Amino acid sequence: MSQQPTADPGTSGFSRRRLLAALAGFSIISTLTMIVAPILGFLIPPKTSxxxxxxxxxxxxxxxxxxxxxxxxxxxxxxxxxxxxxxxxxxxxxxxxxxxxxxxxxxxxxxxxxxxxxxxxxxxxxxxxxxxxxxxxxxxxxxxxxxxxxxxxx
Ligand code: FES
Missing domain, CATH: 2.102.10.10 (Rieske [2Fe-2S] iron-sulphur domain)
Known part of the structure; x- marks a missing residue:
């Protein structure tokens, strides 16, 4: 009976979970920035010379x-x-x-x-x-x- 190598859920699952959460957070912040920045640019006019x-x-x-x-x-x-x-x-x-x-x-x-x-x-x-x-x-x-x-x- 051969033994299959098992992944250690304690360390690799934790780091994979953190990586996915960081990517999801980055994605959400990027999306919000792309939505909010043009709205603020429209509402706050640039200073004129x-x-x-x-x-x-x-x-x-x-x-x-x-x-x-x-x-x-x-x-x-x-x-x-x-x-x-x-x-x-x-x-x-x-x-x-x-x-x-x-x-x-x-x-x-x-x-x-x-x-x-x-x-x-x-x-x-x-x-x-x-x-x-x-x-x-x-x-x-x-x-x-x-x-x-x-x-x-x-
Ligand atoms: S644009 Fe026609 S002469 Fe200037």
């Missing part, structure tokens, strides 16, 4: 935009183009009024250029120079304090 509520937003320094150059910077959730012309710094919404593309600075022709349909804007006034945009770029208030450039969002 000062730009979204209106205010001065630091967009760079004067050294970042030398004379004859332009740069698109984020102001809150909207892009703004800053242009350093002979008349000083100008800021405009960087959203093209034609179909909403983001304009860029074209240093070769010294204009604000919309790359989508070749719309061109005056860097001093934001007015349409050529192309399909129905209106100019809305101007934004820009100030310089201690070589720091601020855009005032509304």
């Amino acid at each position: 000062g730009a979204a509520a209106g205010g001065k937003v630091l967009v760079g320094t004067v050294a970042d935009i030398p004379p004859g150059q332009g740069k698109v910077v984020p102001v809150g959730s909207s892009p703004t183009i800053i242009v350093n012309t002979d008349q000083g710094l100008n800021a405009f919404s960087a959203i093209c009024p034609h179909l909403g593309c983001i304009v860029t600075w074209d240093p070769g022709s010294n204009v604000i250029l919309c790359p989508c349909h070749d719309g061109r804007f005056n860097p001093t006034t934001g007015a349409v120079l050529s192309g399909p945009p129905p209106s100019g770029l809305p101007a934004e208030e820009v100030t310089v304090e201690d070589d720091q450039i601020f855009v005032v969002s509304s």
Whole structure:
């Protein structure tokens, strides 16, 4: 008569039971987290930047935009183009009024250029120079304090 090896229920059953309980606990906590986190994210809105509520937003320094150059910077959730012309710094919404593309600075022709349909804007006034945009770029208030450039969002 041969003897079959028997498992020791005292030690291996206990560790297997603990492992299964730990896995079940981890699974329950993970599931609850996946359910509760989006609900809390919806109920507690994220803090918005000062730009979204209106205010001065630091967009760079004067050294970042030398004379004859332009740069698109984020102001809150909207892009703004800053242009350093002979008349000083100008800021405009960087959203093209034609179909909403983001304009860029074209240093070769010294204009604000919309790359989508070749719309061109005056860097001093934001007015349409050529192309399909129905209106100019809305101007934004820009100030310089201690070589720091601020855009005032509304
Ligand atoms: S989207 Fe700018 S010219 Fe068409």
